[in-house]
Amino acid sequence: MSKPENGECVIDLGISASPEADEPMVGLWNLTQVDASFAKAATNxxxxxxxxxxxDYGAGSAEYPIDHASVIQMRYRIAYNPMFEIVRGNIQFPENSDAYAANGTFHACINxxxxxxRDAKQSSYGVRDELRASIQTVKALLPITKEKMSAYVNAKTVIWIPSRIYFEFWIRCIQELKFFxxxxxxxxxxxxxxxxxxxxHLIKCIVTNPREDSFTRFVLQDLNFQPSSQRFGIFFIPTHHHQTLAVYQMEQDDDPVIQHITSTCGKRKQCQNDPSEDPRRTEEYPLGTHPSWHEITDISDTNPTLIINTPSNLQFSQSTNGQIHHIVIQLLCKWTHNYTCTINPIFLTEPENYPQPETWQDILNLAFFPPxxxxxxxxxxWHILKAIGYLKNYHTYLSTKPEHDILSLQDGLQAAFDLLECLPDKAAGINTQPWKYDPDKGGPSFIVNAKAYKIGGVGPPKKNTNTLIHKP
Structure with missing residues (x-):
């Protein structure tokens, strides 16, 4: 195979450089030096x-011009960072619609x-340079490869950073973007x-090189993303207003971008457009996505666990502050006790017509844990609960802790509420009665959390295919 007359065989010659240090390190290619090396090698x-x-830090790749490649028998070269393997095939970014709503899917993906x-801080990740060339060229390079690579790396082409510093920096960036x-x-x-x-885009940039859609490209152009990054070495927005979140160069949302963000694409969008036509019974939807009300009540009487989601993880907070998880539990316990104690016949027999919360998150923020x-x-x-009850603890936390911890706590409460199957039916207004009377049942009314059940919605009545038709 090494003889040209038998055809051309191309193989990859790769060599890695790892640090000799007392602690795990991460290596990053200096792109100015890499670009100069590629230019000297006469690549495209x-x-x-x-x-x-x-x-000025990252990776680079290039092909050799065809006429030049035929002479030197080199086809392609890439200099990259193996730390990409940390996330390769292991992550799935949230949809834009999930990020827009900052829902549980968004938080789960980011976490x-x-x-x-966080796990990667215990390991070292060097740099690697690979060359795709013919067997003859590779055989000629092997005796000098180690020497050349050593000289190349030592010529300030690589910056070495302790893994704990490098990954903690990006963890902090990701968390701040999530909170923002x-x-x-x-x-x-x-x-x-x-x-x-x-x-x-900023989150994806940290772990990969994302492809920009046209809407994202327009946003980056308005903010001078590339020139700003090149000039200052890292991108930031100097005109961002901390309170209003306004950005001077950024235009207001128009209808096309709103539609782009709030809808999903491809097959997922097609399924969501008409979910009632999906009769499949899967592990996720044992009765199908939209069973009839009769099917739901029937399974509730016979085998209710079939359609109830069993949470596999009761860790409400992924914050580095380990106390958040325990604070969430303490608040939930005190809230449960306080709220149960508010049951009083007067609350149940004087129902009022208040506006209803629209989402499960509205119920959390507006009805039970107000700002x-x-x-x-x-x-x-509620005035009493703020003075001596769970609201006193909650508002004390809001008034004494930094914004980062407050957002972590609210994320934890949201995750905990997503696990609840039902709640007392209470109007959104905080001064409304804590319990609502149901005259048909003669007692308190409850609302159901759809996320707790393996049902996409209630479908139309199923046709009875077993009905006998009698001829006259």
Missing amino acids: TPRLFNVGTLA QITNLY QSRVAKQRPLNACNLTLLNM LETEFSASSV
């Missing part, structure tokens, strides 16, 4: 892959990335969709 213009938004990076996106979802500024595109600035009526039970 290399394609550079930046780490995060760092302008998965930070967990992988949570604020975007909560405040809904006029540019919420464009901010979502920017945040998702610090909420005004309570002196005659309401």
